[in-house]
Amino acid sequence: MSWWRDAVCYEIHPRSFADSDGDGIGDLRGAAAHLPYVRRLGADAVWVTPFYPSPLADGGYDIADHTAVAPDLGTLGDFDAFTGRAHALGLKVIIDLVPNHTSDAHPWFRAAVAAGPGPGRDRDRYVFRPGHGEDGELPPNDWQSAFGGPAWTRLSDGDWYLHLHAPEQPDLNWRHPEVVADFAATLRFWLDHGVDGFRIDVAHALFKAEGLPDAGPGQHQDPARNHLMPYYDQEELHPLYQSWRDLLDRHPPVAGAVAPRDRALVAESAVFDPDRLARYVRPDEMQQAFNFAFLEAPWDAAALRAVVDASLAATASVGAPVTWVLSSHDAVRPVTRYGSPARARSAALLMLALPGAAYLYQGEELGLPQAWVPDDRIRDPLWTRSGRRDRGRDGARVPIPWSGSCPPYGFSTAAPDRTWLPQPEDWSRLTAEAQEADPHSTLGLYREALRLRREHPVAAHGTLRWLSPAGAPYLAFERGGLACVVNLGTRPLPLAEAGVRGRIVLTSEPSDTGRTPHTPEVVAPDSAVWLIAANENAENDQNAASAENTAAIGKVEDREGNGSHG
Incomplete structure (x- = not known):
């Protein structure tokens, strides 16, 4: 893959x-x-x-x-x-x-400004248009910038240029x-x-x-x-x-x-x-x-x-x-x-x-x-x-x-x-x-979540199986031998009620270690747990692969200079 x-x-x-x-x-x-x-x-x-x-x-x-x-x-x-x-x-x-755009300090845009109004190589690389109104004093259309205000700015020579973001970011013409x-x-x-x-x-x-x-x-x-x-x-x-x-x-x-x-x-x-x-x-x-x-x-x-x-x-x-x-x-x-x-x-x-x-x-x-x-x-x-x-x-x-x-x-x-x-x-x-x-x-x-994720790979699509019913105030699903339960409700969620079985290997609750497998009976509001399915047969093989991967990372860090913070 x-x-x-x-x-x-x-x-x-x-x-x-x-x-x-x-x-x-x-x-x-x-x-x-x-x-x-x-x-x-x-x-x-x-x-x-x-x-x-x-x-x-x-x-x-x-x-x-x-x-x-x-x-x-x-x-x-x-x-x-x-x-x-x-x-x-x-x-x-x-x-x-x-x-989508360059800086207005880009050589192309500086050349476009210097070129003056009208078609030509320099202005055609961007989106320049004449304005509306008696003297072209109105923008060419009603487009708005994603950063607020009109998406057009008028130069002193009368032409307007397009910028879907800041005026300092003129849009390029991708038909050029x-x-x-x-x-x-x-x-x-x-x-x-x-x-x-x-x-x-x-x-x-x-x-x-x-x-x-x-x-x-x-x-x-x-x-x-x-x-x-x-x-x-x-x-x-x-x-x-x-x-x-x-x-x-x-x-x-x-x-x-x-x-x-x-x-x-x-x-x-x-x-x-x-x-x-x-x-x-x-x-x-x-x-x-x-x-x-x-x-x-x-x-x-x-x-x-x-x-x-x-x-x-x-x-x-x-x-x-x-x-x-x-x-x-x-x-x-x-x-x-x-x-x-x-x-x-x-x-x-x-x-x-x-x-x-x-x-x-x-x-x-x-x-x-x-x-x-x-x-x-x-x-x-x-x-x-x-x-x-x-x-x-x-x-x-x-x-x-x-x-x-x-x-x-x-x-x-x-x-x-x-x-x-x-x-x-x-x-x-x-x-x-x-x-x-x-x-x-x-x-x-x-770190633990990414380690477990590597241990339990899954195809990129089509493999998620919902365990929670539609409309429930929690989410529970299984993917590749790993189950996840997230309680988005306002009351504790018993795992038995959620219908999820397995060995808990990670919990979002900071009061727990998050690293030692344990079996709490409930998932608190605003909390999540990961479980390994009880019938997973390949667990030992996956753990061995994870250990090899972790050791390899450690060897590289020893050579490069380990940094928990550099």
């Missing part, structure tokens, strides 16, 4: 991960030094968010050069060293490709052959530097409907309607992604990286209709597509079950795995989103028990809550674009705590007020160092 079908991938937001040179900004050398920690956690791959040159109008997703490294994050040599160390540890490397050719060259460039795959940013947005028709009211208010917008989910996307898949499958292999046909394309496609999302992972397109419907689902048994059922059915129809996501640099952290650490821990066990692939976001395994960032330190453009009503995503991007009792918690040697974003004063108990010594910690829970 291809590695990406059931992989656990760990997202690294480099400026907030680890700082190697004391400037307060995380960098590639710092990230490379902490890769043994990621491997020990049990991940199979790392996804690195943009490390390219950028004015940072949108956290690095406004890119001025797609084939270089931002000076504050390191050099191309540092990237090669990062990839080499990841591969030595058995980790695949996925990087962001951001094809130079745009197509440039990004194919970008894919080849990074493949030659050893990457194993690409996560395609806003993969649903590259092509816009011909004629740029109005989108109407309610834009960006109901994600379930995203696929109906004239700037999202257009049919022309799919031939493009088929060509990229063919490029990855055919491009020559690189030492240390996966074989060409094992490379992966991952769609960040905010399409909430399961059947339409499944089109992105058809056999000749991408391998994975983030399941945002699962991330957005409320803490409710019926809602979560409906998402799981619809997702598994849709992807099974095209032979693809579901790619589950609980958090990311764009989402409120689960501890805050669900309302408690207990629910976040239970949600983690739910996600990691589901068949398919899973993505973890740095600090999720530490149980970090969403941090409060002071007004004068907020970087997210959502803050200003919303009239300072939406505090944005910076609370999930605060540097993670590695060690110590006060900021910067081992993230950097810089003063606390000099770090990329400020850290809370009360995170000392959440550091990797503190949790390393605590058998009840969230870090321990994640």
Whole structure:
């Protein structure tokens, strides 16, 4: 089975991960030094968010050069060293490709501005249009930016340009052959530097409907309607992604990286209709597509079950795995989103028990809550674009705590007020160092869950069997000899009532060790347990395989320099 079908991938937001040179900004050398920690956690791959040159109008997703490294994050040599160390540890490397837009500092856009109004090579690479009204003073249509306000900005020469995000992120014209050719060259460039795959940013947005028709009211208010917008989910996307898949499958292999046909394309496609999302992972397109419907689902048994059922059915129809996501640099952290650490821990066990692939976001395994960032330190453009009503995503991007009792918690040697974003004063108990010594910690829970997940592999789709009846206030299911029970109700749930039998091997409750098999009679509200089916015959063989895998990881860490926190 291809590695990406059931992989656990760990997202690294480099400026907030680890700082190697004391400037307060995380960098590639710092990230490379902490890769043994990621491997020990049990991940199979790392996804690195943009490390390219950028004015940072949108956290690095406004890119001025797609084939270089931002000076504050390191050099191309540092990237090669990062990839080499990841591969030595058995980790695949996925990087962001951001094809919908560039920075307004990109040479192409500067040339477009200088070219003046009217058709021509420079402006045709982007989406420029004359305005409406007597003097062209009105935008070309009613499209709204996902960050708030109109999706059009007018230049002093009278032309308007499209930006579905910040004004500093002009949208590219994907019907222009130079745009197509440039990004194919970008894919080849990074493949030659050893990457194993690409996560395609806003993969649903590259092509816009011909004629740029109005989108109407309610834009960006109901994600379930995203696929109906004239700037999202257009049919022309799919031939493009088929060509990229063919490029990855055919491009020559690189030492240390996966074989060409094992490379992966991952769609960040905010399409909430399961059947339409499944089109992105058809056999000749991408391998994975983030399941945002699962991330957005409320803490409710019926809602979560409906998402799981619809997702598994849709992807099974095209032979693809579901790619589950609980958090990311764009989402409120689960501890805050669900309302408690207990629910976040239970949600983690739910996600990691589901068949398919899973993505973890740095600090999720530490149980970090969403941090409060002071007004004068907020970087997210959502803050200003919303009239300072939406505090944005910076609370999930605060540097993670590695060690110590006060900021910067081992993230950097810089003063606390000099770090990329400020850290809370009360995170000392959440550091990797503190949790390393605590058998009840969230870090321990994640490590054990990933170990058990490896011991009990399952096909990527079509293997989940519900044990709980529809409408129950709890979820119980079995997959490949492993059963999961999550109590989303308000009263304790006796396992006998749930009809689940087996040996409990993991519980989300921090009051238990989470590592010693035991047999509690009930599952508390907002808690989850994993059980090994009583009739599982291959348990000893699987335990032996797990022991060999753990020993192999230990040998690699001994060579690389073990780091519970670097």
